[in-house]
Amino acid sequence: MSQETTHIVSYKTQIFVLLALLVLTAISVAITRIEMGPFNTAAALLIASIKASIVLAWFMHLKFESRFFTVMVAAVFILFLLVILVTFFDYSYR
Amino acid sequence: MSDSNNAHNVSYLDYKGQYKGLSAWIFSTDHKRIGLLYLYTMLAFFSVGAILGLLMKTELIAPGATIMGPKAYNALFTLHGIIMIFIIVVPGLPAVFGNFFLPIMIGAKDVAFPRLNLLSWWLYVIGILIVLTSQFLGDGPPDTGWTFYAPYSFQTPANVLPAVFGAFVMGFSSILTGINFVVTIHRMRAPGMTWFKMPLFPWTLYGTAWIQILATPVIGITLLLIVAERLLGIGIFDPALGGDPILYQHLFWIYSHPAVYIMILPGMGVISEIIPVFSKKTIFGYKAIVLSTMAIAFVGYFVWGHHMFTSGMSGRALYTFSFLTFLVAIPSAIKVFNWVSTMHKGSLDMQTPFYWAVSFIFVFMIGGLTGLVLGSLATNVHVHDTHFVVAHFHYIVFGGTGYAFMAALHYWFPKMFGRMYDLGWANLGWGIFFIGFNALYLPMFFLGMQGMPRRYYDYLPDFHGGNIISSLGAWVMISGIIIIFANLIRSARHGKKTTQKNPWGGKTLEWQVETPPTLENFEEIPTIEKGPYHFGE
Structure with missing residues (x-):
């Protein structure tokens, strides 16, 4: 297609992204030491989602693609969020 | 390239490519040949699944062990379920008719990724072979049912692993087909074919493809967790290790209920193609059908809990899933209303595809309305795990997808093979099948309400x-299937040749290309100006 362009992410950005992922991994381990009941799972899922979003945005170049793809990926995220909410709706009231 | 082998003027059946003989088929990247590869594979396995079903019904013709014992019966219903669900109805219409007709109906020469398409078929066949090994290796065939429910699936000594892993591999085939179709529909529609000028069968394939992409990974991971549970004892589903077997049911049905819509949505698309053609009338409420298709695809994601009403979910989850289940009935009813309204005051042309289409509506209505009985919390408790459920899902899955598959086969057969089948035999086969089908499944509703449980080889004399009526119905239905298949197989090889482009008077693009289509479908990609069902009234 005519609008196809190659975007090269700088090493500096790549390293920042890697560091962000490592920090978030450390946080997701550390947070398990705090007793928050069912919110421990929610926190783990939230951190994992942030990490996935970072990977999608920079490593998988979603940030540099057309807005259409971002909307599609966001729709998928919302769908899975709803699926997870409905599943945990059962567990919360058991 | 010589003119006699030009991609524009030689039929896809006659085209001589790089390979010869069987290799010309199993290594072909032509979407039409791949569609036929799926068709032949499915028809072969459907015959096996149907024979297994017939053996089960024969066992149930009288109380006690008639032709088999409990162990064989358990293995039979498991294999019957795995074959019919994972090998036949999940790939079903998209893999056969989607592959064959999606590119043609949107004015494209092939799907977006032809090699990926061929890989999908290969993964499908490899998955089947892995599943089949479960029958012959290890400690006997699996006896879990096609749902592989925990904790039994990781406790039984039966050979569950290959069956689970085979289903996992077939899942990849489904995902790849879904990706291919989404990209094809987004990027390869003919000039002028806006979203709302696209025929309804591609629309339903689009909705289905999204479900294939988004839901299938869930079952893939769930099945892998069963493997991990059996091999490593990770304890995610095992209550003895702090796991939760109901979590398995959640994860399984998060895929497997949307999978019902993978099965039925393309069927609804086929019916939406056939009804206007044989009513000689523009379809009633095109946009309503499109929107209801997408609504079914979306809402269908959130109703999985109705498979688990007696499993021990929380009360609030029960109410929520029951409410959502009733919600999904609305877009389904919109479609039925639109089909009936299309036929109203139409000039009905009573041909075999139309018989299949209207009988689809009839059996789908019975399946759909009895689904409301199962969607209600109180009545569900009464009929849960009884023959009522078996009757309901056969009316939906076999009655829906199966009838739509037969409708599609009889509708597109002359285009696919360049030959016509015998209409008399086709109508007779349909009539016998329809009578047998209802005789087989209708008594199951009553048996279920009386309390006969499913998945037992034996029952009380009451x-x-x-059961006698139901078992005799099975034999009648199988007689119908034999007539239908014999007629179609004979006609594909020796039927009256036809090059007529449009035998039924359809308006969509597949009826404007050669019969059978040339390798690249179109010499020149058409420009679309009108809607797909413009009958000019």
Whole structure:
């Protein structure tokens, strides 16, 4: 297609992204030491989602693609969020 | 390239490519040949699945062990379920008719990724072979049912692993087909074919493809967790290790209920193609059908809990899933209303595809309305895990997808093979099948309400009457299937040749290309100006 362009992410950005992922991994381990009941799972899922979003945005170049793809990926995220909410709706009231 | 082998003027059946003989088929990247590869594979396995079903019904013709014992019966219903669900109805219409007709109906020469398409078929076949090994290796065939429910699936000594892993591999085939179709529909529609000028069968394939992409990974991971549970004892589903077997049911049905819509949505698309053609009338409420298709695809994601009403979910989850289940009935009813309204005051042309289409509506209505009985919390408790459920899902899955598959086969057969089948035999086969089908499954509703449980080789004498009718119905239905298949197979090889482009008077693009289509479908990609069902009234 005519609008196809190659975007090269700088090493500096790549390293920042890697560091962000490592920090978030450390946080997701550390947070398990705090007793928050069912919110421990929610926190783990939230951190994992942030990490996935970072990977999608920079490593998988979603940030540099057309807005259409971002909307599609966001729709998928919302769908899975709803699926997870409905599943945990059962567990919360058991 | 010589003119006699030009991609524009030689039929896809006659085209001589790089390979010869069987290799010309199993290594072909032509979407039409791949569609036929799926068709032949499915028809072969459907025959196996149907024979297994017939053996089960023969066992149930009288109380006690008639032709088999409990172990064989358990293995039979498991294999019957795995074949019919994972090998036949999930790939079903998209893999056969989607592959064959999607590119043609949107004015494209092939799907977006032809090699990926061929890989999908290969993964499908490899998955089947892995599943089949479960029958012959290890400690006997699996006896879990096609749902592989925990904790039994990781406790039984039966050979569950290959069956689970085979289903996992077939899942990849489904995902790849879904990706291919989404990209094809987004990027390869003919000039002028806006979203709302696209025919309804591609629309339903689009909705289905999204479900294939988004839901299938869930079952893939769930099945892998069963493997991990069996091999490593990770304890995610095992209550003895702090796991939760109900979590398995959640994860399984998060895929497997949307999978019902993978099965039925393309069927609804086929019916939406056939009804206007044989009513000689523009379809009633095109946009309503499109929107209801997408609504079914979306809402269908959130109703999985109705498979688990007696499993021990929380009360609030029960109410929520029951409410959502009733919600999904609305877009389904919109479609039925639109089909009936299309036929109203139409000039009905009573041909075999139309018989299949209207009988689809009839059996789908019975399946759909009995689904409301199962969607209600109180009545569900009464009929849960009884023959009522078996009757309901056969009316939906076999009655829906199966009838739509037969409708599609009889509708597109002359285009696919360049030959016509015998209409008399086709109508007779349909009539016998329809009578047998209802005789087989209708008594199961009553047996279920009387309390006959599913998945038992034996029953109390009180249930004998209904079972006799049901078992005889199975034999009648199989007779119908034999007539239908014999007619189609004979006609594909020796039927009257036809090059007529449009035998039924359809308006969509597949009826404007050669019969059978040339390798690249179109010499020149058409420009679309009108809607797909413009009958000019």
